[in-house]
Amino acid sequence: MSYKAEYIWIDGQQPTAKLRSKGKIVPDGEYPPVWGFDGSSTNQAPGENSDCVLNPVLMVPDPVRGGDNKLVMCEVLLTDMTPHPSNTRAGCAAAAQQYANMDWWFGIEQEYTFFDGIKPLGWPDNGFPAPQGGYYCGVGSDEVFGRPVVEKHMDACLEAGLAIAGINGEVMPAQWEFQIGPIGAPAVGDHLWLARWLLYRIGEDVGISATLDPQACQGRLEWCRGPHQLLHQQNAGGVRRLRSSGGGPEGAPRLAHFQLRSPD
Incomplete structure (x- = not known):
């Protein structure tokens, strides 16, 4: 067999x-x-x-x-x-091994947008949808588009044993987010890429594509990010939170390399 x-x-x-x-x-x-x-x-x-x-x-x-x-x-x-x-995984794995005693944890938020052909899912053929307001974490067929795929994707990630932590609708119709972690490296990257692959693959079966493009639609700028979710387990002091982007805890050290964002 x-x-x-x-x-x-x-x-x-x-x-x-x-x-x-x-x-x-x-x-x-x-x-x-x-x-x-x-x-x-x-x-x-x-x-x-x-x-x-x-x-x-x-x-x-x-x-x-x-x-x-x-x-x-x-x-x-x-x-x-x-x-x-x-x-780039090889370098990440080497760094994780070198600093294994520091027990880094990483959490990543992945935003994406569903497309039906050349337009965002649920958008009118001409013009634009209603202004932002009710779409974020919304409910109802007038504000939420693509939930069956989102739910199936979350179930698939769980079945695969990936460290998916949650999902939510975002501020633009057809825009969603899932979260991975917090877990260590390089596992967080492996889980993220597998979760992305599952999202694309599940969308195939229903004719819906997902894009990670941070500017999939004019007027919105989103990305895959790890805000406020990089944790350092200290040997004697519990968990110390490090700030990876703006808005973190006051006085927390900023991780400057996160200012260099890739398209995905």
Whole structure:
């Protein structure tokens, strides 16, 4: 007997990396092996030397296929088994190992917008929806669009064992948010990317796409962020909260690198 393993990785697209995946049949009782892919099709290798390596780093139950099937988060390696230049996870894992005694926890808020074709889900064919006001954490078919996908996504994350902490509607119609953590690194990144993949995959079945574009619609600027959710477990002083963006506890140290935000 065997099971299906969906290998998932981050490509080399610029300026914003995308998720890729492909399936492999693995014999029961065996861990998914190192695999490969054509990096020339993902902006990770030239055509004349296109082999790249998929190294599994996290395996979870596959809530889409069900049964004994698995989702396999992978990091990308070169053929000499060193980290690919696009592989930022390797550096994160090394830093986490170096500072393991500090027991860092991370929480991430991921905002996204549903699209039906070329327009946000639930928006009128011409013009714009009613002004912002009732959409945030709203209820009712006149203010909430896409909840069935949101609920199915949350259930899928739970079934996969991901550290999803909650969901809520955001201030724009068709805009939602889920939260991951707080958990350590590099696990928080692995869980976030798998949760993103599940969001896209579940949307496929109903013809709805989700974008992480922080400016999916003119007038709104949102992103994946970790405000006020970076925690440091001190050896003798309990949990100390660190501020990663504006509005944190008064006097909390600011993490300057969070001012450099990527498109996603």
